[in-house]
Amino acid sequence: MAKGDAVAVSGYVRGAAAGISDGSARASGEAAISWMRPPALGSRRVSTLALDRKPEVDEEEEKGPSATGSAGGGNGKKEISSYWGIVPAKFTKEDGTEWPWTCFRPWEAYKANTSIDLTKHHDPATFLDKTAYWTVKALRFPTDIFFQRRYGCRAMMLETVAAVPGMVAGMLLHCKSLRRFEHSGGWIKALLEEAENERMHLMTFMEVSQPRWYERALVFAVQGVFFNAYLLAYLISPKLAHRVVGYLEEEAIHSYTEFLKELDKGTIENVPAPAIALDYWRMEPGSTLRDVVMVVRADEAHHRDVNHFASDLHYQGRELKETPAPLGYH
Structure with a gap:
């Protein structure tokens, strides 16, 4: 209940009580006026204040159902945490301990399929395929120069870019579905799932390596350019855009393989896996970190397959909605 509403109700109750005891019509009239008076601060302002402090209500009202809520509609009462009555959900692990992550939920956790074939490669045959292939190769050259063998930082920085294509493609398919009043075949979710998975790679490697200030600045520049470039490419040719991502994922597999080699040689310390990765x-x-790199590399191989598959569908003259999307295929 908003503060203004609570004051109004209190005024109504006090006025009504006074009217009964004195037998005065004037007191009842004042109570009615108090009931009808709008909040002085306005509803938007009051709702903001309510997030910071508890509404000022009478003790009797505080014990009533308007000031308390119950999780799941049970008998147990629970204080509403906001003006809107939204109670944040709480989750526990299988062992009963509290779930510590807000960036993903228990049902979004999974076991990576590390048995996936890492050697698969799409041979560029058409002009668009060759354009996609050599574009990715050209992008890898400055990346190798900048990061050298700092694979931890390299992985973290590149994941800030890798999470862009799925979001852009999912957004465009979403808008297309709205314009055409048609289903997407699950591809919107599949592509957004890919973007979220790549973002979780970033959340994980942030625990391993912290970016320097100039690397953070680089993210702003690269992401701004890449987002708009990929958006334009997808609008012009989805088959080209998906093929580019397929080749990018092939390069990611190569990078993580080199990462594993450095870990095995002892050049990079094989520290314990971050807690977020375990969950x-x-x-x-x-x-350990080596196990993390293994599952991340498997994820990239799955993204490679999904995007090459999507590009193949477009080459066959088919729309993605005609083929069920590989949901859950990380």
Whole structure:
């Protein structure tokens, strides 16, 4: 209940009580006026204040149903945490401990399929395929120069870009579905799932390597250019856009393979896996950074397959909605 509403109700109750005891019509009239008076601060302002402090209500009202809520409609009462009556959900792990992550939920965790074939490659045959292939190769050259063998930082920075294509493609398919009043075949969710998975790669590698100030600045520049370039490419030719991502994922597999080699040689310390990785990929306790790189590399291989598959569908003259999307295929 907003503060203004609570004051109005209190005034109504007090006025009504006074009218009964004195037998005065004037008191009843004042009570009616108090009931009808709007909040002085306005509803938007009051709702903002209500997030910071508890509404000032009478003790009797505080015990009533308007000031308390129950989770799941049970008998147990729980204080509403905001003006809108939204109670944040709480989740627990299988062992009963509280779920510590707000960036993903328990049902979004999964076990990575690391048995996927990492050697698959799409041979560029058409002009668009060759354009996509050599564009990716050209992009890799400055990346190798900038990061050298700092694979932890390289992985973290590149994931800020890798999460863009799925979001852009999903957004465009979403708008297309709205314009045409048609289903997407699940492809909107599949592409957004890919974007979210790449973002979780970033959340994980942030625990391993922290970016320097100039690397953060680089993210702003690269993401701004890449987002708009990929948006334009997808509008012009979805088959080209998906093929570019397919080749980018092939390069990501190569980069993570080199990362594993450095870990095996001892050049990079094989530290314990971050806690967020243990929960997101449902990894075994005691897992290490090497295990994290293995599951991330498997994810990239799945993204490679999805995007090459999407490009193939477009080459066949078919729309993505005609073929069920590979949901859950990380």
